[in-house]
Amino acid sequence: MNDSKFMQLLENILMPIAEKLNNNRYLTALRDGFMVALPLIIFGSIFVVLANFPFLDRMIGEEAFAAYQSALGPASDATLGIMGTFVIIGIGYKLTQHYGGEAIYGGVVAFAAFLILTPQVLEGVSGVIPTSSLGAEGMFLGIFTAFIAAELYRFFVQKNWTIKMPAGVPEAVSRSFSALIPITMTLTAFILVRIIFSYTPFDTVQNFIYTIIQEPLTALGSGLTATIIIVLLTQVFWFFGLHGQIITNSVMDPIWYALNDQNLQAFQAGTELPNIITKQFIDSFLVGSGGSGMTLSVILLIFIIGKSRQLKEIGRLGAPAGLFNVNEPIIFGLPIIMNPLVLIPWILAPVVATVITYTSMVTGLVPPPAGIIVPWTTPPILNGFLATGNAWQGAVLQLVNILVVMAIWWPFLKLLDKNYYESEKSAK
Amino acid sequence: MKRILLACASGMSTSILVRKMEEAAEEKGIEAEIWAVAQDKAPSEMERADVLLIGPQMRFMKKKYSKVAEEVGIPLDVIDPVAYGRADGEAVLNKAIELIGE
Numbered sequence: 223m224n225d226s227k228f229m230q231l232l233e234n235i236l237m238p239i240a241e242k243l244n245n246n247r248y249l250t251a252l253r254d255g256f257m258v259a260l261p262l263i264i265f266g267s268i269f270v271v272l273a274n275f276p277f278l279d280r281m282i283g284e285e286a287f288a289a290y291q292s293a294l295g296p297a298s299d300a301t302l303g304i305m306g307t308f309v310i311i312g313i314g315y316k317l318t319q320h321y322g323g324e325a326i327y328g329g330v331v332a333f334a335a336f337l338i339l340t341p342q343v344l345e346g347v348s349g350v351i352p353t354s355s356l357g358a359e360g361m362f363l364g365i366f367t368a369f370i371a372a373e374l375y376r377f378f379v380q381k382n383w384t385i386k387m388p389a390g391v392p393e394a395v396s397r398s399f400s401a402l403i404p405i406t407m408t409l410t411a412f413i414l415v416r417i418i419f420s421y422t423p424f425d426t427v428q429n430f431i432y433t434i435i436q437e438p439l440t441a442l443g444s445g446l447t448a449t450i451i452i453v454l455l456t457q458v459f460w461f462f463g464l465h466g467q468i469i470t471n472s473v474m475d476p477i478w479y480a481l482n483d484q485n486l487q488a489f490q491a492g493t494e495l496p497n498i499i500t501k502q503f504i505d506s507f508l509v510g511s512g513g514s515g516m517t518l519s520v521i522l523l524i525f526i527i528g529k530s531r532q533l534k535e536i537g538r539l540g541a542p543a544g545l546f547n548v549n550e551p552i553i554f555g556l557p558i559i560m561n562p563l564v565l566i567p568w569i570l571a572p573v574v575a576t577v578i579t580y581t582s583m584v585t586g587l588v589p590p591p592a593g594i595i596v597p598w599t600t601p602p603i604l605n606g607f608l609a610t611g612n613a614w615q616g617a618v619l620q621l622v623n624i625l626v627v628m629a630i631w632w633p634f635l636k637l638l639d640k641n642y643y644e645s646e647k648s649a650k
Numbered sequence: 651m652k653r654i655l656l657a658c659a660s661g662m663s664t665s666i667l668v669r670k671m672e673e674a675a676e677e678k679g680i681e682a683e684i685w686a687v688a689q690d691k692a693p694s695e696m697e698r699a700d701v702l703l704i705g706p707q708m709r710f711m712k713k714k715y716s717k718v719a720e721e722v723g724i725p726l727d728v729i730d731p732v733a734y735g736r737a738d739g740e741a742v743l744n745k746a747i748e749l750i751g752e
Contacts, residue, residue, distance in 0.1 A: 237710060240710040241710040241713065244710050244711060244714075245710070245711075245713070245714050250690075253690075254690045257688075257690060316690075460707070463706055463707055463709070463731060464707060464709070464710060465658075465659050465707040465708055467659075468659045468689075468708075535736075536735070536736075539736070539737055543662075543663070543666055548662045548663050548666070549663075550658070550663035550666075550705065550707060550734065550735075551663070551666065551735060551737060552735075553707070553735070554706065554707075554731045554732070554734045554735030555735030555736055555737075556735070557731070557732070557735055559731060599662070
């Protein structure tokens with residue numbers, strides 16, 4: 223009785239947090255903006271994998287390999303390399319759509335505002351926009367710019383500061399004129415911001431955001447302790463039946479993607495990878511091993527030790543989806559939710575896997591994620607191979623993690639199975 | 651024709667249920683169009699649905715969806731976690747039909 227009261231209390235705390243985080247219009251726009259960029263990011267990642275195909279340089283020779291790489295290069299440069307661009311347009315679009323405005327104008331005004339704040343000179347050559355600032359490096363500035371630009375645009379539209387066309391003017395013409403003044407006002411504000419910043423020691427807003435927000439935040443997010451806390455939170459949310467990954471992603475994605483991008487640039491340049499914690503650390507080595515909580519191990523364990531009909535049924539039902547890291551059938555079916563019997567392995571296993579993964583990468587046994595975005599629905603083993611930039615060690619690490627998670631679950635699942643089995647026997 | 655919309659985080663786990671619900675509908679001889687979408691698509695898809703069912707792990711979206719559902723005049727509810735875990739197509743189908751209420 224006391225137990226369920228405690229559970230109720232926790233649920234009462236967690237539910238509003240989940241609701242707030244998920245319904246916050248800025249976090250929603252951020253998440254949906256990333257969704258817009260995701261297909262392009264994945265496309266670019268696939269080409270990074272292809273361009274760095276293992277042993278190919280030895281098979282076709284150095285020169286041919288260099289030509290091959292430069293032929294494929296633009297695919298990732300135009301997508302993954304400037305991912306900030308798509309995220310910004312996506313956020314501007316989604317936020318404006320949320321307010322019921324002409325969404326595409328929200329998208330382009332956000333992008334233009336971002337370009338206004340971006341340095342347009344590189345090594346003394348003007349009229350050049352460095353692609354690095356359109357990538358993850360410019361993403362934080364882009365996110366804030368997109369929020370503010372979309373808000374300003376909406377504000378001016380709602381103030382009705384628009385040019386009204388007389389009746390009889392074609393709809394498309396009057397619509398582009400109705401956007402004219404709000405866009406002009408919004409972008410003028412950003413020009414002013416740019417000018418003001420040129421008089422500060424930071425010189426550009428880009429520098430300012432980078433020094434004040436992006437660098438400290440990414441430094442924090444790249445640590446093991448912070449990651450363990452996030453992993454714990456994700457598991458606790460899920461334990462109460464709330465989609466933990468969606469909730470933590472909405473806050474952590476900008477940081478994880480920025481860390482990812484630093485690694486990608488180093489990987490493509492052939493230098494040492496600066497980060498271990500990245501988007502792919504989470505997506506491949508935790509989520510990508512059977513879904514949140516790495517439950518593919520649980521399914522495998524069911525096949526090995528499961529005696530009860532109920533558990534075997536859940537295993538059969540959950541296996542095909544689990545292979546692609548969709549694990550709601552197990553989470554709700556076992557069930558894991560609100561089930562005190564499995565609370566310990568549910569929370570403990572991903573934390574142990576995090577420590578193992580981190581340690582093996584910090585010691586150099588396994589290369590860190592190469593910054594390639596592998597879709598989280600990619601089956602484990604293959605997932606770890608691709609995420610580490612075609613390194614077999616990544617695949618082995620995933621296998622080790624799966625076995626470790628199985629070992630952690632073993633006594634608890636055995637107990638659960640026994641309970642089910644006995645109640646099935648007595649039911650007969 | 652019953653048009654049943656399911657929504658979850660990315661429309662993946664609910665799509666497992668869609669298949670089971672379609673099987674159940676066919677068995678019972680009920681004409682139904684059942685489809686699953688990701689959370690951000692749900693509001694725009696509601697217009698052509700008779701009912702919206704939300705995956706239990708996304709139940710914190712209920713309040714937000716309720717506003718839209720009220721506007722387009724369709725009922726909605728969170729799918730029962732047990733039925734969800736068992737991918738019990740029949741139970742969820744029955745619930746959907748009960749919500750549509752004809």
